[in-house]
Amino acid sequence: MKKIVLLGYMGCGKSTIAQKLSKTTEIPFLDLDKCIENKVNLTINEIFDKNGEIYFRKLEHEMFQELLQSPEEMIIGLGGGTPCYANNHELLNKEGVDSIYLKASIDTLYGRLLHNKSKRPLIADKNEEEMREFIATHLFERSFYYNQAKYKVSVDEKTIDETVSDILKVLA
Ligand SMILES: Nc1ncnc2c1ncn2[C@@H]1O[C@H](COP(=O)(O)OP(=O)(O)OP(=O)(O)O)[C@@H](O)[C@H]1O
Ligand SMILES: O=C(O)C1=C[C@@H](O)[C@@H](O)[C@H](O)C1
Numbered sequence: 001m002k003k004i005v006l007l008g009y010m011g012c013g014k015s016t017i018a019q020k021l022s023k024t025t026e027i028p029f030l031d032l033d034k035c036i037e038n039k040v041n042l043t044i045n046e047i048f049d050k051n052g053e054i055y056f057r058k059l060e061h062e063m064f065q066e067l068l069q070s071p072e073e074m075i076i077g078l079g080g081g082t083p084c085y086a087n088n089h090e091l092l093n094k095e096g097v098d099s100i101y102l103k104a105s106i107d108t109l110y111g112r113l114l115h116n117k118s119k120r121p122l123i124a125d126k127n128e129e130e131m132r133e134f135i136a137t138h139l140f141e142r143s144f145y146y147n148q149a150k151y152k153v154s155v156d157e158k159t160i161d162e163t164v165s166d167i168l169k170v171l172a
C-alpha cells in the first residue's frame, strides 16, 4: 500500500504537517522519531547520549525499512537526517512511495528552531549565532539528499493548512 513520506530539515514541520495531513486524508500517520523512541523505550536525546549518533542512524534505517515494508497505507514523517544516512535516500523513490521534501529557508528554520532546540541533540547546545551558521552549512550539506524526493513543497510564509493543501495538489 501507498506510503506518503515527508522529509526535510529539523523544524521544517514534518511532524506538524503530517498530523494535519493525516486528519484531512484519514490516512494514519507515523513519526519515525517516535517509532524509534517507542521501540527502544528511550528519547532521541537519551539514545544520542547513551549510544551515540551512529547507533541512532542504524535504528533509524531499520525502522524506516520496517515502516516501508508494512502492508498498511500510511503517512510517515521522517527525522531531519533520515534521507542523509545509510542510503535511505534510495528508498524515497521506491515503487509505492510518494516522498515530499518540505523545503524551508534558513530564516524560517532559524526562527522555528531557536526556541525549540532542547529535544534536538544536534543543536541543543548552540547559541543564537552558532545556530544560524550551523543551519546554513548543514542545510547546504543535506540538500543533495533532500532533493532526491519525488516532490518538493515550499513551506516558507505558509500556514499549516496552506502547506497541507499544496501537498494534496502535488499528490492529486
Ligand atoms: N506554518 C507552519 N507549518 C509547520 N510548522 C509550524 C508552522 N508555524 C509554526 N510551526 C511550528 O514549527 C515547529 C515545526 O516543528 P516539527 O516538530 O513539526 O518539525 P520537524 O520537521 O518534525 O522537526 P524534527 O526533524 O526535529 O522532528 C512546530 O513547533 C510548529 O508548531
Ligand atoms: O536532523 C537530524 O539529524 C535529526 C533530526 C531529528 O528529527 C531526530 O531524528 C534527531 O534529532 C536527528
Ligand SMILES: [Mg+2]
Residues within 6 Å of the ligand: 014, 015, 016, 031, 033, 077, 078, 079
Ligand atoms: Mg519531527
